[in-house]
Amino acid sequence: MESDEEEDFVFYGTPIEREEDLTSRKKKSVAEASGQLRTVVPWQQEVRDEEGRRRFHGAFTGGFSAGYYNSVGSKEGWTPQTFTSSRKKRADTKEQSILNFLDDDEKAEMDGRSLATSSLFDTFGFTAAEVARKQVEKEQQKRPSIIPGPVPDEIVLPAANSIGVKLLLKMGWRHGRSIKDSRTNLLYDARREARKAFLALSSDDAKPPDTQFESNKIDCEDLSEQADMDIKSAFRSTPVYVLNPKHDMHGLGYDPFKHAPEFRERKRLRISGNQELGSRGAFSTKGDLFASKSGKMAPGFGIGALEELDAEDEDVYASGYDFEETYVQDIEEPSTINKDIKLIKSKGEQGVLPGFKVASSSDLQLDRFNPPVIPHDFKPQHKFPAAFEPGKKLAGPPPPEVVPPEDRNLKLLIDGFAALVTRCGKLFEDLSREKNKTNPLFSFLSGGNGHDYYARRLWEEKQKHSDQTKQSSEKRLVPNVQKMTAESRGSILGEKPLEKSYKNSNSSVSSADAVQLQFHLSDTFTKPASLSDTPEVIKPFKADPAKQERFEQFLKEKYQGGLRSTDSGGNSKMSESARARERLDFEAAAEAFAKGTDSASTALYPSQQYKEITVSSNLQFTPGGLEETNVSKTVEQTMSKMYPKREEYQWRPAPILCKRFDIADPYMGKLPPPPRARGRIDSLIFASDFVKATKTADNGIDPLLVSQSETQVTGVEEPNSETEIDASDTNVERPVDLYKAIFSDDSDDEGEGSTFKQMQDPEKNSEVVNTTLNRLIAGDFLESLGKELGLEVPPETPIMKDKVNIVSQEALTTNVSKPGNNISAVGPLKVKEVVHGSSSIPEFTPKGASNGLELDHSKRKNEATDIGHFDRKYDKADVQKVNTEVKNSKRKSKRYRSRSSSFSSEDEGSTRHSRRDKRRSSSPSSEEERNRSSRHHQSKDSFSDTDSSDDQRSRGSSRLKAEKKDSSRGKSGRRKHSKHHKSQNKGSPSRSSRRGSDRYGSEDRKSSRKSGDRKRDSVSYKDSRRKYY
Amino acid sequence: MTSEVVIPKQEANVLRGHEGAVLAARFNSDGNYALSCGKDRTIRLWNPHRGIHIKTYKAHGREVRDVHVTSDNSKLCSCGGDRQVYYWDVSTGRVIRKFRGHDSEVNAVKFNDYSAVVVSAGYDRSVRAWDCRSHSTEPIQIIDTFTDSVMSVCLTKNEILAGSVDGTVRTFDIRLGREISDDFGHPVNCISLSNDGNCVLASCLDSTLRLLDRTTGELLQEYKGHTCKSFKMDCCLTNDDAHVTGGSEDGFIFFWDLVDASVVSSFRAHSSVVTSVSYHPKDNCMITSSVDSTIRVWKA
Known part of the structure; x- marks a missing residue:
């Protein structure tokens, strides 16, 4: 194929x-x-x-x-499932649905796909109907009904209505009806029915199908109309509006018309009228937009503003237009009333009640009573009626000059009385003459002894007084209406606190007592204004209120020319010389003022003068915040001589710092950090104790350090003279290498401890260590061990006592017993004082509103500038302290002496001696030092558990609580110190000698710091510090 | 002489951005940039010549009182009211380290030449040196010989200079291990080294600037005319050391001749206290900062 x-x-x-x-x-x-x-x-x-x-x-x-x-x-092909032969079996009536032809899964799909309202929201019951239908179907399948075929839908009713439907139904709504105003609907329906009927009638004969069509058409129209209406009504029924929109500015819930509803109505009308007037225009344009047939609308009355009226409806509301007219008229009225109200309100009246009118003319007239017119020449000052008549009396010829009477008291009396009479008038003279007729003292009034003099005095006084009053009256024309306090008024009126005057009178001359009293009493009444001026201008003693008061008194006396109470009250405490000096000051100041009043430079001149005075008066009172003219200049000169001054110390930079700066450590190898090369016992006992000791020292140090260095800053050259020297002395004989080898730790510690700025404790520790080393070197091991045990007892106390003793004695001698020596001690201090006085003059007042980084150091600054003060005060405190310490130390040293009677005194003597000698040679002193320390140690050894040491320990324990930071700081400081000492030993004889001159001044300060009672010291330091904050 | 020398009087730029007072304004080492810090807790980096704000550094919890930048512009240090010294990275704006230890506000801060150490001066009367190389935040050196707040600090190759309210300017020579204290007798507000390093200019609270020969401790000259009584205010010498310049509390800037102390020029630069002045290292240019929250750039 x-x-x-x-x-x-x-x-x-x-x-x-x-x-x-x-x-x-x-x-x-x-x-x-x-x-x-x-x-x-x-x-x-x-x-x-x-x-x-x-x-x-x-x-x-x-x-x-x-x-x-x-x-x-x-x-064979396909056979339908439903087919059965009817021969044997009658076929069941079977309805075919799509479900019959679907598989199960397909059915499920179908179900899922079907869209239905859930029963909850089933407003129109479709879902419910469906459910019901299905139910029926099921039932039908179960029991075959007589009627074949599906059940008609009409029969099956949904079982459930939604809640909304139920509600609507309850409200009268029915299915197929729109939700709208029932009334209009009713009307509408009725009208439609009527029209239908009419149409039916009219078209009965002609063209029934046409009419039918027509009617259909009409129906359609109607339907559409109805739909429109529905829409409209739906639209109408929904508008959301606030029931009572707020038009006023009252608070929520506040009803201003609560008790007067009639006003509410009025108000509402007014508002709505305004609104309607406005809104009508808007709505009319809207109506145009909607092309409404009806040009007019009736506002309100149940028909929405947006509703477009139908032709049929128009006739119902035909009166809308008229209504509108009336309405407009209606609102016209309140508006006019409103205007009226406004008018009335503008008149300043309150709202007029409805039904009331404002009276056109009111009878009420406010009567105003003007204050009485003050006469032009009225003076708010009380005068005695019989005041002097300046012109007339003076017109008379002056009485002849008379020699004052011999009796001084009488003269005083006459003077005072004359002044009094001048001021108070003739009446006073008459009165007192009456009163004192019998008093022989007042015989001069009635032509007795001294009458001539009295007449003369009187005349003089009057002349003077008239001059003053003239001046004052001239001045008074210038309105000096200031805020009147009681004091200012008093000063203007010449009133004086009576108390003071009494005080004055008490201290015044006894014979003139009576007059004086009267004089002061009269003072409270009239006083020339000239005095009231003076205290305003002259306040040269502002800083010292008491003094200022005295000065004022002085001025008063001076210018008044009245009785001059030579020693007016208050200064009776002052010594004669002080009073005299003050008087001189006052004189000078007053003179300066008198000169200054003429010149324009009133402000500067007297103060300058005064400055000179104060300078001359040896800084007796603290200079206040006055101009720094002369004094400050002089001070500046001295300052410029003194500052800047340079001091040089040893300072040991940290090795790491040197490294970071790329510089070889200058102290490299000199004092290596501590390798712990010590015996067990040492490290156990010694170290622990040492820590304790250093800690105590540190804690004690901090404030002290500050205080000392503070004084050091301002002090000329006082710092570190003694401590340095002492430390150097102790350190001189120390073979450094050996120490390093054996006790490098200690030496380090001790080195740290002996900064010249640091305190004495570490030094003492170092001394102690030193002595221990001496012992070790001596090979006296047992003794040293005992000593070490004794180290628990911080051994500085005896030394301290010694020093305190020495110093106190020195202080005593220098300050008290040796006035000759005083010069050297006082000299620098004095200079300092001058300096500090000036430095405190420029006042650094911290600015309140500081935006920038205003130095929050303003406090500190003050402090810094005031360091001088501080110094001075500190000195005083020191002196006190020294005194107390003298006592303390004496007490202690007594104790001490009782134990080691021999050498403590020796020590004192020797050290004093060495000091006095200003260290002519270093070797003997160092020897002494060595001796001393060794002796101390012996003594210490013998009394290893003295109570003083107990004291020390207890104090130390309390200090142990302090921070470690301090201790570390102290350490570093101390390290520096030791360095310093060494070099000091080598090359600072000149320095020590340089300092020798003012050593005395500094020593008493030192001594105070050196005192065992460090706590008190720190407290005092704090106190003094606080003063400066 | 004064006529030849040009004084920066012309306002070239106004750098705005700080809110509140500007407490310090500093040129960097080559003068191309400027740093400022202020009450608003920020540090700002500027290009003063173009008037541009470049960067803001925020980390401080309180006002920033001083700022300094390393010579290589890589790191910043700053200090202020929060008692800490901040060590910053310039480019990232991050804080590399915070040095805690001051017991109260820190007034001034400086790098050393090698940028390895930050030295700070504080209200707690101490000057502290901090190591930037190690990770330790502990101070490597505490100098507490001052008796009052230390206001200003300057560094040379081998020295630390600090001025304090106690009236002293102390020089700590690291090489020699010596401390030289020069007492001015007045609270020292700010110190500034001459460019040849031989003199130190100290602004004292008696409204006087004093020039001190550092080697002999001799007072060379006093400059007066301005007001400086309660604010921390800077002073400096011009780049050729011909003039001394400083601000005043009334918003003026003063220029004195260095030698004869005559006021060469003074003009109103700010509406309020001039807190800081900084002179350009090479040019005739100066920046000033003020409480009025502006920084102004002045050029000849």
Whole structure:
């Protein structure tokens, strides 16, 4: 066959089928279909279509042949499922639905796909109806009904209505109705019915189908209309509006018309009127937009503003226009009333009640009573009626000059009385003459002894007084209406606190007592204004109120020319010389003032003068915040001489710092850091104790250090004279290498401890260590051990006592017993005082509003500038302290002496001696020092558990609580110290000698610091510091 | 002489950005950039010549009182009211280290020549040196010989100079291991070294600038006319050491002749206290900062 032949070939591509091929295949397929082909086992059969092409379903999934040659399931074809022979069985009536032809999964899919409202939101009951229908169907299937076929929908009603529907139903809504105003609907329906009826009637005869159509059309129209209406009504029913929009500015819930409802109505009308007037225009334009047939609308009355009125409705509300008119009229009225109200209100009246009118003319007239007119020349000052008449009396010829009476008291009396009479008038003279008729003292009034003098005095006084009053009256024309306090008024009126005057009178001359009293009493009444001016201008003693008061008193006396109470009250405590000096001061100041009043430079001149005075008066009182003119200049000069001053100390940079600065450590190798090369016992006992000791020292040090260095800053050269020297003395004989080898730790510690700025404790420790070392060197091991045990007792107390003793004695001698020596001690201090006085003059008042980094040091600054003060005070405190310490130390030293009676005194003597000698040579002093220390140690050894040491320990324990930081700081400081000492030993004799001169001054200070009672010291330091803050 | 020398009087730029007072403004070592710090707790980097704000460094919790930059411009140090010294990386703006230890506010801070040590001066009366090379945040040196707040610090190759309210300017010579204290008798507000390093200019709170010969401790000159009584205010010498310049509390800037102490020029630069002045290392250019929150660049 052709096909066989073909099979021998290999074909590429898709062969173009030829006609014959097709036909042959057809034949083949036909043959196959007819089963003419050789039979093959079913799984080898190939399915081919009628064309003979191989049909292969799912070629990519394995392939299968569906159905019977792609037709139905069997050779016989398809038989409907529902078919049953009616011969044996009556066929059940079966309704076919799509469900019958679907597989289960397909059914599930169908169910899932069907869209339905869930029963909860089933407003219109479709879902419920469906459910009900299904239910019915199910039931029907269960029990065959008589009526075949599906149940008509009308019969089946949904079981449930949504809650909304239920509610609506309750409210009268029915299915198929729009939700709108029932009234309009009713009307509408009625009208429609009527129209229908009319139409039906009219078109009864003519063209029934047409009319039918018409009616249909109308119905359609109606429907559409109704739909429109529905929409509209729906639109209408929904507008959201605030029931009572707030128009006023009252608080929420506040009802201004609570008790007057009639006003509420008025108000409402007014507001709504305004609003309607405004809104009408807007709505009319809207109406145009909607192209409404009705041009007019009736606002309110149940019809929405946006509603477009139908033609039918118009006639119902035909009166809308009229209504509007009336309404407009209606609102016209309140507006006018409003205007009226406004008018009335503008008049300043309150609102007028409705029904009331404002009276056009009121009878009420406010009566105003003007204050009485004060006469132009009225003076608010009480005068005695019989005041002097300046012009008249003076017109008379002056009485002749009379020699004052011999009796001084009488003279005083006459003077005072004359002044009094001048001031108080003739009446006073008469009165007193009456009163004192019998008094021989007042005989001068009635022509007795001294009458002539009295007459003369009187005349003088009057002349003087008239001058003053003239001046004052001239001045008084210038309105000096200031704020009147009781004091200022008093000063203007010349009143004086009575108390003071009494005081004065007490201290005044006894014989003039009576007059004085009267004088002061009269003072309270009238007083020339000239005095009231003076205290305003002259206040040179502002700083010292008491003094200022005295000065004022002085001025008063001076200018008044009255009785001059030579020693007026208050200064009775002052010594005679002080009073005299003060008086001089006052005189000078007053003179300066008198000069200054003429010149324009009133402010500067007297103060300058005063400055000079104060300078001359040896800084007796503290200079206040006055101008720094002369004094400050002089001070500046001294300052410029003194400052800047340079001091040089040893300072040990940290090795790491040197490294970082790329500099060789200048102290490299000199004092290496502590390797712990010590015996066990040492490290145990010694170290622990030492730590304690250093700690106590440190804690004690901090404030002290500050205080000392502070004084050092200002002090000329006082610092480190003694401590340095002491330390150097102690350190001199020390073989450094050995120490390093054995006790490098200690030496380091001790080195740290003996900075000149640091305190005495570490030094003392060092001394102690020193002595221990001496012992060790001596080989007296037992003794040293005992000593070490005794080290628990910080051994500085005896030394300290010694020093205190020495110093106190020195202080005593220098300050008290040796006035000659005083010069050296006082000299620098004095200079300092001057300096500090000046330095405190420029007041660095911290600015309140400081935006910048205003020095928060303003406090400190003050302190710094005031260091001088501090110094001074400190000195005083020191003196006190020294005194107390003298006592203390005496007490202590007594104790001490009782134990080691011999050498403590020796010590004192020797040290004092050495000091006095100003260290002419270093070796003897060092020897002494050594001796002293060794002696101390012996003493210490013998009383290893003295109570003083107990004291010390307890104090130390309290200090142990302080921070460690302090201790570290102290250490570093101390390290510096030791360095310093060494070099000091080598090369600072000049320095020590330089300092020798003022050593005394500094020593008492030192001594105080050196005192055992460090606590108190620190407290005092704090106190003094506080003063400066 | 004064006529020849040009004084930077022309305002070239105003650098705005700080909120509140600017407490310090500093040129960097080559004068191309400027750093400022202020009450607003920020440090700002500027290009003063173009008037551009470059970067803001924020980490301080309180006002920043002083700032200094290394000579290679890679690191910053700053200090302020939060008692810490901050060590910054300039480019990233991150804090590399915070040095804690001052017991109260830190007033001034400086790098040493090798940028290995930061030296700070504080209200706690101490000067502290901090190591930037190690990771330790402990001070490597504490100098507490001052008796009052230390306001200003200057460094040379081998010295630390610090001025304090106690009236002293103390020079700590590391090479010699000595401390030289020069007492001015007035609180020292700010110190500044002359460019030749031989003199130190100290601004005292008695409204006087004092020039001190460092070798002898001699007072060379006093400069007066300005007001400096309660604020920390800077002073400096011009780049050629011909003039002394400083701000005043009334917003003026003063120029004095170095030798005869006459006021060469004074003009109102700011509306409020001039807190800081910094002179360009080479050019006639100066920046001033003020409480009025501006930094102004002045050129001749």
